[in-house]
Amino acid sequence: MSILSSIKSFFTGQPPQQLSSLLSNSALAETAAPPPAAATKAAATQPSPLPIGVSIMSDSVKVTWNPNAPEEGVTGYNVYQDGALAGNSTTTDFTVQNVTPGIHKYEVAAVNLWGEGPKSDPVSTPAIPSKPAGVQIAININVSVNS
Amino acid sequence: MAATWLFVDKPVASLQADIETAGNISIDLAPDLGKQLQSAPQQDGKVRIIVFGLNQTTFSGRFASVDASVAGITGVVTADPNGGDAGASVSKLSTPTGLRVSP
Numbered sequence: 001m002s003i004l005s006s007i008k009s010f011f012t013g014q015p016p017q018q019l020s021s022l023l024s025n026s027a028l029a030e031t032a033a034p035p036p037a038a039a040t041k042a043a044a045t046q047p048s049p050l051p052i053g054v055s056i057m058s059d060s061v062k063v064t065w066n067p068n069a070p071e072e073g074v075t076g077y078n079v080y081q082d083g084a085l086a087g088n089s090t091t092t093d094f095t096v097q098n099v100t101p102g103i104h105k106y107e108v109a110a111v112n113l114w115g116e117g118p119k120s121d122p123v124s125t126p127a128i129p130s131k132p133a134g135v136q137i138a139i140n141i142n143v144s145v146n147s
Numbered sequence: 148m149a150a151t152w153l154f155v156d157k158p159v160a161s162l163q164a165d166i167e168t169a170g171n172i173s174i175d176l177a178p179d180l181g182k183q184l185q186s187a188p189q190q191d192g193k194v195r196i197i198v199f200g201l202n203q204t205t206f207s208g209r210f211a212s213v214d215a216s217v218a219g220i221t222g223v224v225t226a227d228p229n230g231g232d233a234g235a236s237v238s239k240l241s242t243p244t245g246l247r248v249s250p
Contacts, residue, residue, distance in 0.1 A: 058250055066245035073238060099250075108243040114154035115209050117240025125248050 059100075061125055064093040065108050073112040080107040080119065099125075149242045151213040155225065158205035159233040165193040165222040170215025172196055182206055193221070204228045207235075216241055 061081075068074045079086045079094045082105050086096045096106075103126070107119040152175070155162055166172060172194060174184035181202030187195050200206045205228060217239050225233035 060250075062249050064245075064247050064249075065243045068241055068243060072240055074240070077243065106246065106248050108246055110240050110243055112154070112238060112240055114156050114238055115152075115240070117152050118150040118212070118242045120243040120246045123246045123248050125250055 060095050060097050061099050061104065061106070062093060062095045063106050063108065063123075065120065067092050068110045068117075072110065072117075074110045075113060076111045078109045078111055078116060080109070081105070083107075149214075149216055149244070151215070151217040151239050151241045152209050153211040153213065153217075153220075154209050154238045154240070155207055155235050156238060157225075157233065157235040158207040158227075159200075159225040159235050160205050160228045160230075161197065161199045162210075162223065162225040162233075162235065162237065163195065163197045164220055164224075164237050165189060165195050166213065166217055167193045167219040167221070168213050168215055168217045170213045170217075172211055172213050174198065175209050175211050182210060184211060195222070213239075 063079055065077070076088050076090045077092070077094070078088050079096065081096055081099075086106075087094055088111070094108075103124055105122045105124050107122050109119045110117040151168070151170075153164075153166075153172075172184065172186050174182055176182075181200055183199045183201050185197045185199075189195050196211065198206075198210055220237050220239060223235075223237045225235040225237075227233040
């Protein structure tokens with residue numbers, strides 16, 4: 001193993017032969033601090049994707065509401081998403097998981113021992129954008145050794 | 148729009164109750180089709196309702212809707228098919244309010 005390869009391996013924590021996979025012209029590399037004047041750019045090779053996924057979007061929606069009056073004997077609340085039952089809660093909030101992109105309408109109905117009450121006025125979420133697919137981060141490390 | 152549904156907790160042939168509300172009371176046709184509602188305003192501002200089961204012996208569960216909040220239910224009297232005391236109670240469920248969502 002050469003000195004250069006050893007230094008590269010030290011910085012990346014990967015075997016030297018995998019360093020080339022870290023080299024990329026990604027946006028992250030463009031915003032990184034410029035290399036020292038003494039450094040020279042290493043020979044770039046075609047980058048291969050790194051197995052790093054970054055989730056920057058939420059796919060859950062939290063629904064909250066005010067409690068019904070105590071004398072109503074509420075045993076729980078049913079939460080509806082776009083008219084379909086999404087789940088139920090014994091408290092005054094519920095988080096809907098795996099929400100698909102788009103605008104969704106939510107309603108809540110109280111339940112007591114004898115049945116379900118009327119649904120609340122619907123509330124819609126802002127549009128949930130689609131998740132970016134295949135987000136990757138590549139790290140550029142340029143190392144030179146003056147011998 | 149805020150609403151309140153009225154329920155009776157056991158099968159009855161008829162019931163009477165005084166509803167404290169500013170809204171309009173209407174019979175709930177589903178799931179019991181054979182019911183008839185009569186209502187009369189009282190001097191104390193409440194509305195006395197009487198519900199009869201007509202084409203069937205008894206009804207239970209949700210029996211009426213009010214298009215506003217109900218502050219109270221008093222004077223509940225229920226009867227079984229033989230005209231005896233059914234011993235049932237009337238409950239309400241209101242529209243949940245203050246709904247908020249946060250992605």
